[in-house]
Amino acid sequence: NGSNTTVASGGTGMGLMALIAAHERQYVPRDEIKDRIIKILSFLETCPRPHGAWAHWYNAETGQIQPFSADDDGGDLVETSFVAQALIALKNYFSGQDSKSVRIREKADMLWKSIEWDWYRQGGQQVLYWHWSPNVGFKMNMKIKGWNECLITYIMAASSPTHPITESVYTQ
Numbered sequence: 001n002g003s004n005t006t007v008a009s010g011g012t013g014m015g016l017m018a019l020i021a022a023h024e025r026q027y028v029p030r031d032e033i034k035d036r037i038i039k040i041l042s043f044l045e046t047c048p049r050p051h052g053a054w055a056h057w058y059n060a061e062t063g064q065i066q067p068f069s070a071d072d073d074g075g076d077l078v079e080t081s082f083v084a085q086a087l088i089a090l091k092n093y094f095s096g097q098d099s100k101s102v103r104i105r106e107k108a109d110m111l112w113k114s115i116e117w118d119w120y121r122q123g124g125q126q127v128l129y130w131h132w133s134p135n136v137g138f139k140m141n142m143k144i145k146g147w148n149e150c151l152i153t154y155i156m157a158a159s160s161p162t163h164p165i166t167e168s169v170y171t172q
Contacts, residue, residue, distance in 0.1 A: 005061050007043075009054035013082035016040060020093050034100040037090065041107040044083065050075035050132055052115040052163070054083055071140050074133030077120050078144060081153040087112040117157035118165050126172045128157060128165065 016037065023033045046063050047054060053075030056068040067073035087108040094101040122129045122138045130142040144150045157165040 003066075005059050006066060007058040007060045008079070009044075009056060009058065009076065010079035010082040012040060012044070013079075013084070013086040016083075016086035017089055020089055023093075031100065034094070034104065037094075037104055038100065038107070041090075041104065041111065044111060045107065049114070050134055051119045052117075053077050053080040053120065053132070055079075071133065071136050072131055073135055074131060075120070077117070077128060077130055077157075078149055078153050080115060081156040084112055084115060084156045085152065113160075113162045115156075115160065116163045117160050118163045120157075121165065121169065126169050128153060128169065 019033055019037055022028065023030050027033075043063060044054065047058050048063075048065055049055075055065040055074060056072060056076040056079050057066040058064065059066045065073055068076070091105050091108040091112070094104045096102075117128070120128050120132060122132075128144040129138055129140075130144050131140045132138055133140075144153050154165070154170050157163075158167070158170040
């Protein structure tokens with residue numbers, strides 16, 4: 001978007017996955033990678049998250065939601081699913097007992113479990129909705145559907161240990 005201060009939540013999820021590969025291959029000292037992951041998780045922890053979902057964009061300096069468009073200033077469930085994948089991978093990859101690995105696991109687990117996937121059904125419908133904003137609600141009214149980037153959202157939502165969708169939402 002031309003801003004040097006924009007953080008894309010989906011891109012952050014992909015970046016966290018890349019840091020696992022960097023750690024495994026020792027591209028830089030492993031402790032530095034763990035420090036960077038903890039810094040990113042701490043940032044994600046402080047961002048406003050409507051019903052546990054991250055917005056599409058955040059301002060890196062303030063941590064506040066940076067609207068993607070006029071009515072897209074709230075939670076973005078598809079982008080959130082990319083972060084969720086990374087959180088699960090981090091939680092499972094960093095299995096050591098050192099304090100940084102433990103901290104990564106604890107933060108990743110807490111963040112993953114706080115996503116309210118089931119709430120994004122817009123009143124209990126048999127489908128997930130892409131966006132919700134505290135300012136405009138479900139105004140965008142975009143159902144998540146298709147065999148593209150959307151499928152992972154349903155997989156993440158169905159596998160949630162705290163806020164899962166029902167089997168019927170997944171299969172429909």
